[in-house]
Amino acid sequence: MTESLNVTVDRREGLAVVYTEGYINNQGGEEIARVAYKLLDEGYKVLLLNLAGTKIVNSIGISILIEIIEKMIEIGGRLGFCCLTPTIEKTFHIMGLAQYARIFPDEPAAVAGLQS
Amino acid sequence: MAGNVPWREVTLTLPMIPDMEIAASKTATAMAEFMKMTPDRIDEVRMAVVEACINAFEHSHSPDRKVYMKFEVLGETEPESLRITVRDTGVGFQPEDIAEPHIEDKLKAMRKRGWGLKIIRGLMDDVEIHSGTDGTTVVMSKAR
Numbered sequence: 001m002t003e004s005l006n007v008t009v010d011r012r013e014g015l016a017v018v019y020t021e022g023y024i025n026n027q028g029g030e031e032i033a034r035v036a037y038k039l040l041d042e043g044y045k046v047l048l049l050n051l052a053g054t055k056i057v058n059s060i061g062i063s064i065l066i067e068i069i070e071k072m073i074e075i076g077g078r079l080g081f082c083c084l085t086p087t088i089e090k091t092f093h094i095m096g097l098a099q100y101a102r103i104f105p106d107e108p109a110a111v112a113g114l115q116s
Numbered sequence: 117m118a119g120n121v122p123w124r125e126v127t128l129t130l131p132m133i134p135d136m137e138i139a140a141s142k143t144a145t146a147m148a149e150f151m152k153m154t155p156d157r158i159d160e161v162r163m164a165v166v167e168a169c170i171n172a173f174e175h176s177h178s179p180d181r182k183v184y185m186k187f188e189v190l191g192e193t194e195p196e197s198l199r200i201t202v203r204d205t206g207v208g209f210q211p212e213d214i215a216e217p218h219i220e221d222k223l224k225a226m227r228k229r230g231w232g233l234k235i236i237r238g239l240m241d242d243v244e245i246h247s248g249t250d251g252t253t254v255v256m257s258k259a260r
Contacts, residue, residue, distance in 0.1 A: 003135050023138070055159075056141070058166050059231040060174075066219070066228045073223070087159035087239070094238035095231055096219030 004028075005054075007035050015046040015115060017107065021053030028057075029064030036068045045077035048110050052083035062095060069100050078102075082110035123189040124150055130169065132181040137169035140185055144200060147187045151195035153260050160239040161198060161258050168202040168254050171232040176206025176252060197241075197259045205251040 005028030006021040016039045022028060036047055049065075051057075072079045082104040084092065092098055104110035128143055130136045141162040148158040172183045186201040214233060222228045237243050240256040247253070 003138055023135075025135070056138075056162065056166065058137070058163075058170055059235055060170065060229060063222075063228040063231065066222055070223050085159060086156045087163050090160070090239070091163060091235055094235055095217075099219060100223065 005031055007031050009035060009039065011039075011042075011044070012111075014044075015048060015111065016044045017048045017050055017111075019050045019053060024051075024054055024057040024061035024065075026058075026060040026064070029061035032061075033064050033068055037071070040071065040075065040077070045072075045075060046079075046114050047072070047077070048080045048082060048107070048114060050082050050107055050110075051085075051088060054088070055085055057088055057091070059095075062091070062097070066095075066097070069097065073100065078114050080104055080110050080114045082107050120190060121192060123191060123195045124187075125189075126187045128185040128187070130183045130185065132173045132178065132183060136183075137166045137173070140169050140183075141165045143185070143187055144198070147189055148198055148258075151189045151191075151198060151260050153198065153258070157258060157260075161200070164236045164239045164256055164258075165200060165202075167232040167235050168200070168256065171254075172202060172204040172206070172252070175209070176204035178204045178206035178251065180205055195260060197257050199255065199257045201253060201255050203251060203253040208247040208249050208252050211245045211247060 003023035008019045010017040018035055069079055080102045104113055126143055144161050144165045145158055148161050169183055184203040188199045189195045190197045190199055217230050217234055240258050242257040244255045
C-alpha cells in the first residue's frame with residue numbers, strides 16, 4: 001500500500017500554479033520540490049501551491065515544503081498556498097509556515113494576492 | 117474530562133512499513149465518526165495519529181518493528197472523548213530533552229524535521245508521553 005501524489009502545473013504569465021492530488025508524505029514532498037525547483041530554473045519566482053486535492057499531509061512532507069520556502073526566500077521569490085483543509089491550515093499555523101508563505105482561501109484570491 | 121466507561125475499543129498492531137500510518141488514521145476516523153465528532157475535529161485526530169505513527173516508525177528503533185495502538189471511545193452517559201494510545205518497544209527518549217522546533221531556526225537548519233510532537237500537541241486536547249528503555253507510549257485524547 002503506497003499512497004501516491006499527483007502533481008500538475010499551470011504555467012501563467014509571471015506565476016506558476018502547482019496542483020497536488022493525494023498524500024503529501026516524504027515522496028510527495030520530494031515530488032513537489034522537484035517540480036518547484038524546475039519552475040525556478042525556468043525563471044518563475046512566484047509559485048502558488050493549490051492543495052485542493054490534498055486532504056492529508058505529514059510533517060516529513062511539510063518539512064520538504066519548508067525547504068522550498070527557504071529557497072524562495074533566498075532568490076527573493078514568493079510562495080503561496082491556497083485551498084487548504086482547515087486541519088492542514090491549522091497545522092501550517094502551528095508550525096509557523098504562515099509567517100513565511102501566504103495562505104489564501106481560494107485560487108483567485110491567491111493569484112491576486114501574490115501578483116500585487 | 118470524560119469518564120472511563122469504554123463505549124467502544126479497538127486495538128491495532130501495525131508493522132512499521134511505509135504508509136501504515138494511513139491505516140491507523142482510518143481506524144481513528146471510524147471511531148471518531150461513531151462518537152459523532154465534527155468533521156474538522158476528526159481530521160485533526162487523523163493528522164495527530166499519522167504523526168504519532170511516523171514518530172514511532174522513524175525514531176523508536178523497535179526490535180519488533182511494530183506499533184501497538186488502542187482506540188477508546190470514553191464517556192459517562194454518552195461518548196464524550198476519543199483516547200488513542202500509541203506504543204512502541206523501542207529505545208525511548210526523554211521528552212524534556214526534545215527542543216521545541218521553531219520555523220525561523222528550521223529555515224536555516226540542514227535538518228528541517230522534528231515537528232511531530234508539536235503538531236500532536238497542537239491538534240489534540242490532551243497528550244501524555246511515557247518513555248523509557250522499554251519503549252514509548254503516547255496517550256492522546258480529544259473531546260467530541
